[in-house]
Amino acid sequence: VTRTSLTLWLIVTAAVASLALGEDLRDLAVASEGRTVWKSSVPPPRLVVFEEFSRPT
């Protein structure tokens, strides 16, 4: 098994596992040298702040 095919296998395996776990594939990056890392390059979704101004009753 060459390093390239091993890396490809890792990518496919990680992608399938990611789908199974419901993870966003954009967050997954497979580095060279066989090291798999999870990248947080994609910012998390927006946290919406909803504010109400009221008067004590």
Added chain:
Amino acid sequence: VVDQLAVEYADRLVLFLEDNVDTPLGRRRDRWWAGYGSGGSVYLPLVMASSGRRVSSGSVDFRTVYAGIVDGELLRPPQAEVEAFSARIGNVMRVYLRVVNLSPATLSAAANAATAHAVVWEDRKVHVTSRTVRAAPFCEISAPVAPGEAFAAVLDTPALSGVDWGRLHAAAFVDYRPAGATGAFDMLQAALAVPPALSVSPESISVTGAELAADGAVGAVALGGPHVLTWSAASDALWLTASPGGGAVPGTATVRVVREALPSGVSEGRLTFSASGQDGLAFTREVSVKVDAPDTGSRVRRRLLRRAPGP
């Protein structure tokens, strides 16, 4: 209705807060007026999302209008990365905030009124809903922050009294005026504040000798936490190093294996990352490193045996 919406959106990234319209805290009520503009009459309740990018006042179909505002904002991608940590210092809530500007605009108070805010609220019904804002400290972003650059601040509430500290929470965010000196504000992103801590990622690294890079690098450890922290690294093995050996948080350390010092077979070592900063903040986290090195000794022995002259 807002309490009902808070339940309905409990599993979404939405924060519902309530403020007293007669005692404005920080710049929050100003943001509503900037979003509304002028003219006409306004009636309670005043509501806004994203620092006044969307506003409403008076009697409306509350459920439909408010949910529409929230849903619309949820669809928008954030324009900043925001990290926030909060800690009680005496009777003050201190919020450590760090923002990376992902928007195309350069943020500055002079050009677009860019401001960093924190809001501290209590899970307690005082007026209408169960999330009452107690303080909203802020600071203007005076030095320009270009796209991709970071800004950090420490925001303190006034001394808080008559609150249940166990029910207090904090969030932080940054807003600015996209149109420049006038017009509505927009919130780039917000974050719930968490207790200060040092995070390391990954917490373990495992490689085989065949995977060792030429320079011995086996991975990078990302260090996260309040920006007031500085960190240093220590190794318990001669064959294991982290470079740089220290720096500011957030930061990254490259983990390397010194090939010449690496024993044959499986070796396990540990890097200890220590971080400390103001307010007595001090943390320690460990990263374990496991290397399965080729048995160089036996390979040398095999080569020697092959070279040995036969009888």
